[in-house]
Amino acid sequence: MIHFNKFTLANGLRVIVHEDHTTPMAVVNVLYDVGARDESPEKTGFAHLFEHLMFGGSVNIPVYDEPLQMAGGENNAYTTSDLTNYYIQLPAENIETGFWLESDRMLSLAFTEKSLDVQRKVVSEEFKEHYINKPYGDIWHKMRNLAYSTHPYRWMTIGKELSHIEEAKLEDVKAFFFKHYRPVNAILSVAGKVTVEQVKALAEKWFGDIQSGDKYNRQLPVEPPQTEAHKMEVKSNVPLDALYKCYHMYSRTDPRYYAADLISDILGGGASSRLHQVLVKEKQLFSNIECYHFGSLDAGLLTIEGKLVKGVKMKDAENAIQEEIEKLQQEIISERELQKVKNRVESMLAFEDMSLLSRANNLAFYELLGDASLMNREFENYEKVTVEDIHREANLLFDEKNSNTIYYYAAN
């Protein structure tokens, strides 16, 4: 049970406070309700590029990092398809430094050509490092394109192509900031050796006078249900054949999400999971196989991916996966197997909650979902799932018409 208090400033900034007096540290976490899904198809990769620019100095503070390091703090940030999250960890005595820095960059950025110019290059190198210069690095570019026709999940957070980043202009940057980076579109979550009163006073002092901004009303194109199987073949300079299968699943707030999540664990969670046990250990068709999803807010993709043992035929590998899927569709799993994956969730949540940073991140994330208190009810949602739910959802999800398959062949 994670205790917290919640209040909203007059300008619409939502604030969550989690007191933990066993640590000398504090976390200041600011989540902005904007991700790659909010980009226009002609300017992809922008939310993430923008995250980089948030470190290029703000209206009153020329350099972001130095004063924080001087206060003994560390920080980082990440962008996903759904959201952008910034966090600071520092000794609790110096927490006001965190408020000062975060509020100034919510007030306004410095918007310099130099910063934009350098970060365009840095992000281009990040793009190359992760998606071009790695074997199989282009898979998500191809898979998103294959699986989505309409929804912005059809491009990666880093962007559809390098040119979109290279062509970003300062006026785009400004417009993006004033549209999305306003108090009314943000959640501040503070955790650690702090008190609610202290955080109230600091939030009021530093964030209280920032212009509210207009609430961003998200109206994304809706992905129509998939009506036929999508398949694609790729030949590339990689050492091993690989197989990727993705099925459209449910949004993060759909009650059926939990059954789908447990299905991914039954198939791919841990060394005792079905796919690993049967396909890697018994049949030895794959040298590794995984089943996972990204937990995205809009309907995401349940993914099965594996690398084939040299000499194994793609068709045989695919049929073997299909057999495991059909087992789930035809036979009701045992209560013990369901209990196993629930126990794994319980344990994973407990280990996650050990970290102060993760508690602060999660409180902001669940507040974005609708209410921070959802965090404390999460395990109940998993506990409610029955073996019949698993059976039903396996039949709905793993419909051939709902599948997207990439056969990734090693050239030569």
Add this chain to the structure above:
Amino acid sequence: MNRTTPPPIKDAVEFEIKLRPYEKYTLDNGIPVYVMKSDEQDTLQLELVFPAGSWYESEVLEAAATNFLMKTGTSGSTAKQINENVDYYGAYLNRNAYHENATYTLHCLSKHLEVLLPTLQEVIQDPIFPEEELHIYQQNMKQKLAVNLQKCDFVANRFIDKYLFGDFHPYGRVSTMMAYDALQTEGLQAFYKKHYTYNNCKIFVAGHLPENTITLLNKYFGSVLWNDASHLIKLDLPIQPAEEKKFRVFNDENGVQGAVRVARHFPNRYHPDFPKMLVLNTILGGYFGSRLMSNIREDKGYTYGIYSQLYNFRQTSAINIQTEAGRDVCEATIEEIYKELKQLQDEPVPQEELDLVKNYMIGSMLGDLDGAFQVIQRWKNLILNDLDESYFNNNVQTIKNITVEELQQLAKQYFTPGDFYELVVI
């Protein structure tokens, strides 16, 4: 309100950094158990450490393969049963082989410790190394290696360690397809019997411990002299550094980036310069505001990230600067690295920068020591290196008290460009 003036701060160097003491128990057969309790959570971590790292191998990969395969079958259980049992209780049983030591680590909800210990006992005391499991391991590891060998950063890491320490030294030796093929269950069995013995075992436990934890550990690990006592002798081995200093390797003709490494030897942690170098290394490339990062990423935009690190190896250490940079700016990156090294030799670090780094280092140490798992980790590193808290305290004092003159002296001694190996793998 004046937003241009920062709020007052407490200088992080004023924070008192203390390592919370552990409790120590000795099991009936002599195994030491180091305990760090905390009752704030319902989780625990139990780690068994053996001197069973690659140092002791007579065949390459023996240590890693032994460590991995212990979990794949015992007299009483198959790999499937072991995995099923660990997963059922939501636990994680991880294993790792390093240069000196090898470990088995159990993470679980405290309420499940008792029911999981018999499985851990089997894995540690009664593995049988099934032929079939070795075969699967060889096949899958070779495939993984084939993929990794296409990555310029992986290849660069192998080469730079080879240049520094030589092919035959455990610090420079690498995995190969042939070495995987040569593994035999008899060899693994023998390696196991010699290194995973009760008299070589140390146990580290942290978190929320059930009342009867020590009684349980005694029951499963302390009541028998499992595997015969063996007395391992560990001598320093000669390193054989490469004679050439500059290397350019083409691994992928179509590569759009190159992995850059610039590295040199450095004394190990027992040398008085080591704690000082921790500070200088941070200034050079150990944090986001470092010289290398500010110049090569934040000013030039040549890379997504650049870091320098100080190896924590026992016999001898090294400083290694590493980055992946755009293919056409690799040489320019190396030039900038040398400029930064030279600048640290020629000009004293401004006092303000040093103050910032001190605060940053102490502040992040405070965060790193937050929680029982983290504290036992620090103790483990001291204990396994035959050190105690005075070493830790001395490091903290070095960070707090080191001067710009000492740093410049250190740079003059160790940052001469000609002493560095340089490598680009495209």
